[in-house]
Amino acid sequence: MEQILQFVLSGLSQGGIYALVAIGYYMMWAATKAANFTHGDIFMLGAVSTVILAGLGIPLPLAMPLAILLSAAAGALIERVAVRPFNQGPSSVGWMLTTIAIGLMMESAFTATYGPLGKPLYSPLAQSPIRISGTGIYPQELLIPVVAIAIMLALEIFYQRTIVGRAMLAVAANRIAAGLMGINVNRISMIAYAMAAGIGALAGILLAPVAEASPAMGALIGLKAFVIAIVAGMSSARGVVFVALAYGVLEKMIEGFISTGARNAIGFGVMILLLLIFPNGIFGKREVVKV
Amino acid sequence: MKPHHQFWLILILGFAGLYLFRELGPTNYAIGVLTRCMILAIVAVGLNLLIGQAGLVSLGQAALYGIGAYVAAWLTLRADVPFLPAVVSGVVAAGLMGAALAYPSVRVRGVYLAVITIAFGLVFQNVLVEWVPVTGGTLGLTGIPRGEVFGVRLTRQIYFWVAAGSLAASFNIVYALTYSRYGRAMRATAQSENAASALGIDVARTRMFAFVVSASLAGLAGALYTFLNLFVNYETFTFFQSVSFLLMVIFGGIGTLLGPLVGAGILTYVPELFQDFREWQVFFYGAMLAAVMFLMPRGIVGTISKLAVWLTARPQTRDAKPWPSPAALPVTMVGGHVEGTVVAEIKRFTIRFGGLTAVNEASMSIKAGTVHGLIGPNGAGKSSLLNLMSGFYQPTSGTMQFLGAPTAGIASSHLARRGLARTFQNTELFGDMTVLENVLVGLHCQYKATLAETILRLPRFFTEERAMVGEATQLLELVGLTDYADELARNLPFGHQRRLEIARALALRPKLLLLDEPAAGLTHGEIEQLKELVQTLTAQGIAVVLVEHHVDMVMSLSHEVTVLDYGQVIASGEPAAVQYDPKVIEAYFGTGDLLVPASENERPPVVAGSA
Amino acid sequence: MAHSPTKVTRLGSKLLAGAIVVTIGATSAVAQVAQPCIGASLELAGPLAHTGLQVRLGAETAIDEINAAGGVLGQKLKFIAYDDQGEPSRAVDNGRRIGEKDNCVAMVGGFRSPNALALREPIDEMGLPWVGVISAGTRVIEWEKGVNKWMFRVSMKDRWVGPFLVDEAKARSKSGKIGLMFEATGWGQGAVPDVEAAAVAKGLPLVGKETFNIGDQDMSAQLIRMRDAGADTLIMYVVDREANQILRSMERIGYKPTIVSAWGISSQLGKTAGALTDGILVAGTFAWNGDLTPRAKKVYEAMAAKFNLQSPNDILLPSGAANAYDGIYIIAEAIKLAGAFDRDKVREAFYKVKYEGLTAKFDPAFEKAAPGAIAERHDAIKPSQYRLLAFHENVLKAVEQTPFKR
Secondary structure, three states: OHHHHHHHHHHHHHHHHHHHHHHHHHHHHHHHOOOOOOHHHHHHHHHHHHHHHHHOOOOHHHHHHHHHHHHHHHHHHHHHHHHHHHOOOOOOHHHHHHHHHHHHHHHHHHHHHOOOOOEOOOOHHHOOOEEEOOEEEOHHHHHHHHHHHHHHHHHHHHHHHOHHHHHHHHHHHOHHHHHHOOOOHHHHHHHHHHHHHHHHHHHHHHHOOOOOEOOOOOHHHHHHHHHHHHHHOOOOHHHHHHHHHHHHHHHHHHHHHHOOOOHHHHHHHHHHHHHHHOOOOOOOOOOOOOO | OOHHHHHHHHHHHHHHHHHHHHHOOOOHHHHHHHHHHHHHHHHHHHHHHHHHHOOOOOOOHHHHHHHHHHHHHHHHHHHOOOHHHHHHHHHHHHHHHHHHHHHHHHHOOHHHHHHHHHHHHHHHHHHHHHOHHHHOHHHOEEOOOOOEEOOEEOOHHHHHHHHHHHHHHHHHHHHHHHOOHHHHHHHHHHHOHHHHHHOOOOHHHHHHHHHHHHHHHHHHHHHHHHHHHOEEOHHHOOHHHHHHHHHHHHHHOOOOOOHHHHHHHHHHHHHHHHHHHHHHHHHHHHHHHHHHHHHOOOHHHHHHHHHHHHHHOOOOOOOOOOOOOHHHOOHHHOOOOOOOOEEEEEEEEEEEEOOEEEEEEEEEEEEOOOEEEEEOOOOOOHHHHHHHHOOOOOOOEEEEEEOOEEOOOOOHHHHHHHOEEEOOOOOOOOOOOEHHHHHHHHOHHHOOOOHHHHHOOOHHHHHHHHHHHHHHHHHHHHOOOHHHOOOEHHHOOHHHHHHHHHHHHHOOOOOEEEEEOOOOOOOHHHHHHHHHHHHHHHHOOOEEEEEOOOHHHHHHHOOEEEEEEOOEEEEEEOHHHHHOOHHHHHHHHOOOOOOOOOOOOOOOOOOOOOO | OOHHHHHHHHHHHHHHHHHHHHHHHHHHOOOOOOEEEEEEEEOOOOOOHHHHHHHHHHHHHHHHHHHHOOOEOOEOOEEEEEEOOOOHHHHHHHHHHHHHHOOEEEEEEOOOHHHHHHOHHHHHHHOOOEEEOOOOOHHHHOOOOOOOOOEEEOOOOHHHHHHHHHHHHHHHOOOOOEEEEEEOOHHHHHHHHHHHHHHHHOOOOOOEEEEEOOOOOOOHHHHHHHHHOOOOEEEEEOOHHHHHHHHHHHHHHOOOOEEEEOOOOOHHHHHHHHHHHOOOEEEEOOOOOOOOOHHHHHHHHHHHHHHOOOOHHHOOOHHHHHHHHHHHHHHHHHHHHHOOOOHHHHHHHHOOOOEEOOOOEEOOOOEOOOOOOOOOEOEOOOHHHOEEEEEEOOEEEEHHHOOOOO
């Protein structure tokens, strides 16, 4: 029982990180039917640049929003430079490769300058754990899924209540029609990428105090979150967050009861199966074949 | 330059270059690097078939490469299997895995498929690490002996030529497939799945075939790699390596013959130079990739050859010939159908999409040598009925007999093979293929030459290919498009696209031809020519179902007309009778006492506006 | 028309021609004099880049010293470091480049055992003396098949580290229940049999064996099992990043066993995990913190000047840097004894090198098998020369200079 509680709590925390990163993929996908494969590195950028800024003597409450802004700018730039020009035809190879290229450059530039090793980020919430009988968790970790759900709810309000949000929904539903309606589709896409990057950076900043901020921290998480977003169906923030939290818990359960080593094999195996059962993702809308 | 000239030039220059290289007395190291380069090129050549022809992106190619490597290594180390069988086993294992991996492509497309291949690659790596007794875990398998063939020990000097020969063979296979009906079928499925299956191509099998070939070549490369490096380790077969393979193809130029070879060369040798950048080398690797994507999105070979075409292009005048020219009707199309016999019998077809009943208990009987008109207001279910007949939809209930056999559960491609051809409301041509190739895709099912004959380019392949090109040319002549044979289909004017689509459908040598709004967008003159063509076809005993908003055309051509409204047949019979059926008038104009002019020469009453 | 047969014959003739060229080429290539360079395949880029730097710290400082003293046989030594990003196939390529293109007299190996293992056949084929200075995998030196002629090591060996750690754990454990945590890498997995065997030999079979992946953030699941098995002392094969996560997970579940670790843990952990590291014991060959001998002090100062180090704590792998330093000297001494830049002669001279290094007194560095004995000793540092280091006040020192000495 105690063990299961530990796995659920740790899993939700891990899943919260996946959720925050995967939400970004969903937003980018909705706007452009493409994604930024550098997103894992944007996640890293948030954490690492906070550590760097804090190292320069900037107080954390200022360093964190600065890092988020910086990442959002990077996201917008990537949309403009690496995604938009390569997202014209039906093929996804172009933007996949350009964004992978930029990711490689980002990661290696930080490895060369910041150093390959992780550095800690201070947070008052990661100093001593909350203990529940034999299990325990840092408040910082509990915060992560809470933030993920809060962001999800905020996004839903944003999509329904704001002009930019509605425009984003319109672009998601039909890019061409939205353009004909006078929506500046390119600007909306850029905003979506910037917001996605900001949320991704936030995830990195939230994780850094319990893990470490290192240049390589984003690679696998970025890939996993993309798989999660695809399996969820890229159709709603709610679906993405649900699948991400569930996947986090699933991973911990696999580690706890089956095998630590085989976690990824089993986890990804489950994902492949889910995609075979739901070819458009679990919450994705089935597209009727139009002949 | 013609593809087979390119092929031979690359092969001859390639071997000459390798021979020269060896004559220069390179160090063992240089020989080793070039050997590795050739092995990687095998993967790239195979991947080029998958991406460039079948349009499928795999980001798990490194795992297939790894399967070949591990199977060969394991067999050699643990079971003392000699070199050749070990390599063959690696190829087969990777090929089988490729087939399994292709299965999702039947249902999942684009990025979704890419994600499955990514996930597969990660699972594979995890298995390599965890399945220690077989894979050696993270330490991998070491101490693999050098291969031996017929008593000759494959030292690195000899192995160089083994790799070169394997690359040449792989290159030959991919070349031979690309420029044959197999490659055409792959390109067709990539460009329009619907049109491909309407032409009798089994899309799933074609995709699987492309996957299996590229996986087998990856497996071959993996097995060869094992006997080059004499160890295997999971870290060679990473996601990053999969990306590198993709890069080789993109760098060189997707779909070009030379591209993957150039790409593999660059990606092998450039990192060697980048060693001087030390901790910045990955950065420059990324920068190089980005630069190529920005400056040469078609890849190096693709961009240069495009430039060459642009520089040498001479303006050409092309004229559409008068059509139809019945004299050009291929002999395979002539006769053989008994007029008046029932070709297709539809009984109470119904299909529901959720709550919507698109077709409701529709029955029809279609006879050879006749035109059966199918009309109705927008949304009446005409296209749905056509899709049901051609097997694109499966009915919720009801049956159809085609040439005396039931069609329940039979895929559209199989119906097409039996002689059921169709066109599409929005023309679905293979835009990036030439006009001639479009028709050749239609002839896909008529080919008899086997895969082996095709790959080895045995005589039957050539005679058959010539015959098919002849037949396709005749069909183009029939619709007056011979001058456009080598033009890309998407460059044709709209009216010509319609003609091409009909010629392509006729390549199936159909017994039943379904035309979905063939006159939409045509000029008055073109419509007259189209009518003439339809009459030519029915004269050969072909049954035609004509869905058309252009009612006067339907009325003048049809022997029988069926009218649909809200999915139901509201009238059926001879054109004259149907035309004045009150239910038909009501369906088009709503109730009311609107009187309609009754002269036969005037536009008939049921004009719902041509599309 | 059927071009396949013609191609086959052409290929055959090419093959034949190739074979002829090869045999001629091969005979003329024999008996070359090697260049006065020492190559290395290291992790210079990527997530393990700091490990390559540690080798460079020691090796380049040693090379500078040797060259300042006039070089070897009148020639200056060159150190050529290639990057392998920790990947075995790249390490093999680099090895070939060093042995065949640069034609160096010897090669130095880096951090990862899989790289060293992958190099076994190429090194043997090229006849290139290889000296490992970090990777401790047993099978790098002790081949399960064939005879290891060319691979030497100035570092620790897992088969000897295992008993060393078990001894220490046994002495520190109150309950006598010892567990093992190891990373799912070649190094971690490779050590398991050694540690298990040593534990059984000491009569204290392991009560738990847990693994984790590189990059994992939470090891609570494994530690809960370990705690429930009653282990009060854990032997660890872990590197800094995951060690930090393990310490945090221990804090989460309120579990505080004694930790006796192999040397994947470096000074870096003191920076990331802070006070949680206090009392962690690490096996090693050298410590740069604390009091140093005059020679070590001189070496450190040279190193600090060349690589801009702020404190000895910046030498993340203290033992690795020291091993690299000693490894280069042993190679240089062997060349002097051999009297030529000739790989065969250098290899022979290895068994005669006598040299007092930072990590140990080598007398001789390596030993040939005595007639009838089991094997040659290609590991320069003997288990009796291993040292125990401990974290105290976030700094890794020799255990004798901390309150944690036994």
